[in-house]
């Protein structure tokens with residue numbers, strides 16, 4: 001029996017289109033794009049084409065695209081750019097949201113230690129920042145606003161165009177971590193007022209270890225990696241040509257098929273949600289109708305997420321959880337806590353994230369197995385027993 | 397792999413899973429806030445643990461360590477059960493990842509908590525020297 005892969009927010013399978021586009025650059029076309037002879041120039045041409053493609057998908061200019069090693073690097077570079085440019089003008093205030101990816105939050109933490117002040121906007125119970133609260137938070141000395149396009153755990157899509165408009169009006173640089181959004185929702189950096197945007201290939205059926213940073217013309221990027229003149233001196237190191245070519249092919253494919261894919265992905269997701277919400281004392285985190293088509297994040301009271309995942313894996317289903325045990329730390333996911341969920345409920349979370357590669361059969365098996373595993377774990381859970389006997393109050 | 401074969405075996409097929417209706421002693425340790433609670437039920441006859449069952453809310457290693465701990469004390473005299481160390485549980489499971497060691501501590505404490513409960517109900521019995529006064533969840537480094 002095939003495995004049901006329902007963890008596409010973690011990473012995705014490489015598409016055939018991307019794979020085939022990459023093949024020549026892994027083997028025969030191995031030239032260094034900086035070399036002047038034919039093989040090098042062919043690689044250079046491939047980079048040129050890839051840059052055009054990525055730019056087109058974002059409504060950007062190819063000169064505004066810098067290739068990186070992935071989403072984390074792009075996030076780091078974007079935020080350090082905002083901080084550096086701000087500091088030059090004496091602006092040392094940064095605004096973000098409470099449920100950003102660690103690539104953003106940890107970079108902000110580092111800047112805080114260097115004397116920057118950080119305001120994290122609340123994301124409320126529903127998982128959205130409020131534009132009026134952002135407006136309130138912007139100060140004279142605000143150097144950068146960085147708010148993610150779509151959240152990686154609960155999928156909520158933030159009001160990016162509105163945020164962009166406020167930032168434009170206030171003259172503040174705006175970065176968005178679009179790692180979960182690129183290839184999944186329409187992005188127009190111009191119309192949305194985005195100055196800096198990060199994306200990562202492996203979230204849209206491209207290869208791992210490659211991403212891109214869009215920086216609006218005139219925004220001088222801070223260099224993280226010094227060295228050669230690659231990427232116009234903004235990111236040294238011989239380019240990952242096969243990776244970049246694969247990313248461009250995957251993004252083009254994802255953008256072309258976006259509407260159709262989202263319709264079918266959402267159909268599966270909603271079918272699953274309709275069944276899993278029948279599990280008593282369960283709850284959906286975020287607002288699926290205002291989120292990524294494939295993301296479904298739920299909490300089940302009285303169970304712990306890691307055991308849930310391991311048992312689902314035994315039944316051939318790969319998913320993810322925001323429990324402490326899976327986050328590798330002692331606390332459950334900061335995203336779920338930011339929604340105001342109590343720790344004990346956040347420990348019992350399950351994230352299913354679907355892609356266009358999931359089938360009706362996958363949905364059927366998720367619908368069959370999740371309730372069984374939840375029931376089994378509740379049966380052995382002293383917490384559930386206390387809840388049932390009224391010794392502990394149900395929270396959801 | 398995150399877990400050894402032994403851990404996965406005890407997680408998938410927990411031994412002594414369940415509750416005992418008229419248990420002689422019950423010990424509960426952990427905190428739902430931290431993501432794991434273990435509850436241990438004992439039947440004790442003439443100083444021997446004749447039966448033991450457990451219920452656990454927690455991750456894979458919490459379930460596996462509970463299961464292993466129950467196996468290691470079943471049929472043993474109280475004094476011997478009090479000697480059960482978290483390290484022995486970890487060894488019996490062929491190791492645990494570093495950040496999961498606290499689960500084995502919880503298993504050891506669940507046994508001790510149940511035995512404390514036993515002597516609380518039997519003031520006429522002389523307490524073994526190895527019996528702790530109490531188990532303090534707050535002491536656990538897990539929650540900090």
Ligand SMILES: Cc1ncc(COP(=O)(O)O)c(C=O)c1O
Nearest residue numbers: 070071072101103152179180200
């Ligand atoms: C929202 C978000 N930002 C950043 C990243 C980091 O991307 P990468 O793994 O390419 O470094 C991820 C994925 O892990 C993500 O989901």
